Amino acid sequence: MRHLMSPLDLSVPELEKLLDLASDIEKNPKKYAHTCDDKRLATLFYEPSTRTRLSFEAAMMNLGGKVLGFSSADSSSAAKGETVADTIRVVSCYADICAMRHPKEGAPLVASMVSNIPVINAGDGGHQHPTQTLTDLLTIRSLKGRLDNITIGLCGDLKFGRTVHSLIEALVRYNNVKFVLISPEELRIPSYIREDVLKKNNIEFLEVERLEDAIPELDILYMTRVQKERFFNEEDYVRMKDFYILDKQKLSLAKDDMYILHPLPRVNEISVEVDSDPRAAYFKQAQYGVYVRMALILTLLEVELPC
Amino acid sequence: MRHLMSPLDLSVPELEKLLDLASDIEKNPKKYAHTCDDKRLATLFYEPSTRTRLSFEAAMMNLGGKVLGFSSADSSSAAKGETVADTIRVVSCYADICAMRHPKEGAPLVASMVSNIPVINAGDGGHQHPTQTLTDLLTIRSLKGRLDNITIGLCGDLKFGRTVHSLIEALVRYNNVKFVLISPEELRIPSYIREDVLKKNNIEFLEVERLEDAIPELDILYMTRVQKERFFNEEDYVRMKDFYILDKQKLSLAKDDMYILHPLPRVNEISVEVDSDPRAAYFKQAQYGVYVRMALILTLLEVELPC
Amino acid sequence: MRHLMSPLDLSVPELEKLLDLASDIEKNPKKYAHTCDDKRLATLFYEPSTRTRLSFEAAMMNLGGKVLGFSSADSSSAAKGETVADTIRVVSCYADICAMRHPKEGAPLVASMVSNIPVINAGDGGHQHPTQTLTDLLTIRSLKGRLDNITIGLCGDLKFGRTVHSLIEALVRYNNVKFVLISPEELRIPSYIREDVLKKNNIEFLEVERLEDAIPELDILYMTRVQKERFFNEEDYVRMKDFYILDKQKLSLAKDDMYILHPLPRVNEISVEVDSDPRAAYFKQAQYGVYVRMALILTLLEVELPC
Known part of the structure; x- marks a missing residue:
């Protein structure tokens, strides 16, 4: 069984x-x-x-x-x-x-x-939350037609985000997947992911602090929540929180065939004005x-x- | 849709x-x-x-x-x-x-x-609670065979009772429906119902303080709860609460084909001795x-x- | 009905x-x-x-x-x-x-x-919890092929155990059922069971304090929880609690065709090492x-x- x-x-x-x-x-x-x-x-x-x-x-x-x-x-x-x-x-x-x-x-x-x-x-x-990862994989494959040869941006709280870790571990098994890891310094991916999953497997990845710097290259943008409590101080939070909010302006920098995923629930990290954009795939994701x-x-x- | x-x-x-x-x-x-x-x-x-x-x-x-x-x-x-x-x-x-x-x-x-x-x-x-109102309308129509040409008494807390307001608004669209509004002074229907729904549409209505004064005329008696907290003072509550409790004695004044409705749950505003009376329709109402x-x-x- | x-x-x-x-x-x-x-x-x-x-x-x-x-x-x-x-x-x-x-x-x-x-x-x-008793009866009948001619041990809290009382009342209606009541002094069956159910019906029963003394005779062992709070003092609890924990050692004294029942949930009164013994019937009981x-x-x- x-x-x-x-x-x-x-x-x-x-x-x-x-x-x-x-x-x-x-x-x-x-x-x-x-x-x-x-x-x-x-x-x-x-x-x-x-x-x-x-x-x-x-x-x-x-x-x-x-x-x-x-x-x-x-x-x-x-x-x-x-x-x-x-x-x-x-x-x-x-x-x-x-x-x-x-x-x-x-x-x-x-x-x-x-x-x-x-x-x-x-x-x-x-x-672990494996059916979320299976959902993410099906969504990507359905929308892009493939799981290899993609550049995926993972944005938000990459330190504590269980779904992000699982998705990385699942995607490194495919060919030529490139990761762009977008997070504040405090919330970067844990070193076991960086060292044991990415580096050890010679996976191409990039760590950046601002979503708008990363977005033009992406085939998939996987958004997650950045919880205020995760920051060391209020000042850092105020300075940086807008880096991780996807709005129409930032989205205007993205490719026409880039899709936005989110494990949901969303709080405010994706502006509702984005919902009607054909690239917004987070509700379709629930269907997948x-x-x-x-x-x-x-x-x-x-x-x-x-x- | x-x-x-x-x-x-x-x-x-x-x-x-x-x-x-x-x-x-x-x-x-x-x-x-x-x-x-x-x-x-x-x-x-x-x-x-x-x-x-x-x-x-x-x-x-x-x-x-x-x-x-x-x-x-x-x-x-x-x-x-x-x-x-x-x-x-x-x-x-x-x-x-x-x-x-x-x-x-x-x-x-x-x-x-x-x-x-x-x-x-x-x-x-x-x-709003529209399916309660639909339930009430179906119950009245099923029991009386019509929604027009009826005299309906609404008894209890008419000020805060959402189901009462909705029912009035729904029934004024039918011909020759007469309302008898039975409540303590403090809990009379809100003025928007009195002015904008009843008076403006030239609907016949009566406001009375005692159930037994009103009951002989009614085709339908719609009971609701009177919550103690709604009264300004204990004295008023004690003086008046029995006016709004339907018991066998008050029911003896009613027509043989008057039906009693209640949105339920009931607390004590309908005495259990009434349950076995063929005019008690509040459990049938749940079926409707x-x-x-x-x-x-x-x-x-x-x-x-x-x- | x-x-x-x-x-x-x-x-x-x-x-x-x-x-x-x-x-x-x-x-x-x-x-x-x-x-x-x-x-x-x-x-x-x-x-x-x-x-x-x-x-x-x-x-x-x-x-x-x-x-x-x-x-x-x-x-x-x-x-x-x-x-x-x-x-x-x-x-x-x-x-x-x-x-x-x-x-x-x-x-x-x-x-x-x-x-x-x-x-x-x-x-x-x-x-009362009658479907538990029906479950117990079906389990015994299915495993032993009969409800009469059995010796059943009831072990644990016999004073407050609702399922135990019901099971006794149900089984005394069958022929030649012998009860062995295994409990600490403080938690013996209530006198209405002893006098009105057992003695009055001339049912054979025995009250003992230690499970291992009783186990060799049994066709069925019905285990229940002994809650610490039921004891008058900590000392008694410590002295006696192990008497009522079924482990492999105590089970080695039992007949090969004795079955162990328990209404569940179990806490620690049946050691998990017993679970794999073919005589452990408490999960089958849930199926029954x-x-x-x-x-x-x-x-x-x-x-x-x-x-």
Whole structure:
């Protein structure tokens, strides 16, 4: 039985197969509308995450399946001191597959080790959020037609941004991907990414402090939030925050076929005036998130696919 | 695409069509049992409202559809600072139609302006709660066979009662509806209703302070709660509260074919001894609420109806 | 219309029929997969209980039915002062059957008295939790092939353990069931069980203080939690707690065909090293809980069974 703990659990060929399936689902949703009739997904969310939970639920429903679960730890047996391992063994009696969100790193892994049903890590603390990465990859591949030969800008909080780290680790497996890392000094990518992922693999990358300096070269711009709390002092924050807000003016410097992604929720790092630009792809990305989760559920459940 | 923000969004002929559909659903529920197979309703409840949420969910399920969503803001992305506009754009990827409850007036309207799916206002602060009004209209029409030529008593807190204001605005569009407004002095209907809705349209109405004075004339008695906090002083409350409690004795003064409605939940303004009286229609009203929401979902989704 | 308030609501022949149905469901789940298509279960949980709620939801989904409800009182109309009687009358408009969990003893009974749909008590305070008892009975019968002629050990907190009391009351109706009651002095079974249930019916029973003294004789060992707070003093707790922890060593004294049950959640009263022992049946028990709830829903809804 397969689980999904990290985006790297899937080899590049496996990933291609998954993304192909997701693209076919996008084109022919009806073909898949009853592939999971009588299957049940458990959404075990030990911390709230509406977007991710609803995306999983929509994915399962689109396949004809049913959903049960909980949306916060208060209403779970965790409050009574039950271990995640025990919970998943019981939930195995109720569902065919499980998506687990947990504030503690590694909790889904612990669950997967004793589970009788496939477990999908739907986010474990600051650690992994693999279905976000799969969503990002499907979005890029769908919009650009490829995952190699691209220049991708990653902008904002690159130090703590889990989705950014995972995306870099996933993309270095493709050929000729160039990274432009756009962040304040305080929020640069951690050295393990710089040294062990980028340098060790001889990946071309650039670190810059201002979005407008970087934007003209990019094929993809991946925006993330810069939280005020992350700065050492108010002064730095005030001086720099506008560097990381994408507005029409900065966007005017970009290529016509550059696409803007964002894991959402957005606060103010993308100005709403950008929403109507055809390059704004962050809401489409949410739609790709459903397709890729549908493909993932079908794959982990080893459902025989319709031809 | 149509949304429903206020009961007045529907013209009288549109409303008739909707109520006709609801009545047909009541008579032939099986005919509609699969009209929304593979459709999904999102219930976005930024404040809890079990009754309204469950009524929407039951409505969608009765049509064969599926439901996803959240039942309080804690478990939503609102906590992360996401705007309602962004949330609805994402939810548009997950569902085909949405019912939104929000503590802030106008939030569903904001959502509807950017949404790719129909948005139903399921209550926005003290502002509107249009599906309650549709429920009330269907109940009256079903029980009395008409919406014109009726004398309706509205009893209780007429000042703050959102459902009362909406019902008045909806009913003045029909011929020969006479209103008897039964409330303490402090809780009389607001002047905009008295002047701009009733007087301006030459609608016959009466304001009285005691339920038993009004009840003999009524075709419909619409009860609402009188909350103690609304009174200026304890003395007034004690003196008057019994005026607004419907019991067997007061009901003995009413016509045999007068029906009692209440938006529920009830606290003590209708004595439980009244529940078994055939004129007590407030639980039937909850059933009509499901039928009218079914009709509304079918209408907004523009589902081709079975013949 | 039938409700289920207590396991004793079912006569022994009715119980046999229910367990037979549950066993047939276990063997032929597909046969029942659409017996409740278009039926809706309401899960009204006024206090959280993930396991019980999900078990009911899985049961209904396995029958093809749909589920709606709430998982804590915060998000229910109870917060607005509505009585349970009013709530169930409204919910009767939304669902075909209801499972209610409530912190107050008797609340489901009150609901059942005015309900238009079958009500299942899913736990009311310290009072009853009949579907747990049905689960226990199905598990024992499935594993041992019988409910009579068994020696069952009940271990842990026998004073406050609701499930233990119910199980004893249910089992005394069978022939030649012998009870071994294993608990610290402070947590012995209440005298109404000892006198009115056991002694009055001439049931053979033994009270012992140490699990290892009792274990060799047992056909079934029913473990429960011993909460530290239940002890009069720290000293007693430290001295005795290990008596009530089942580990491999104690298990080595047991028969090869003795099965271990536990209502779950477990904290540390069963060592995880026991989980892989074929006699550990507590996770299977969760699966039986789904089957018996499926059988119960079918029975109370009086669904015509497939042949």
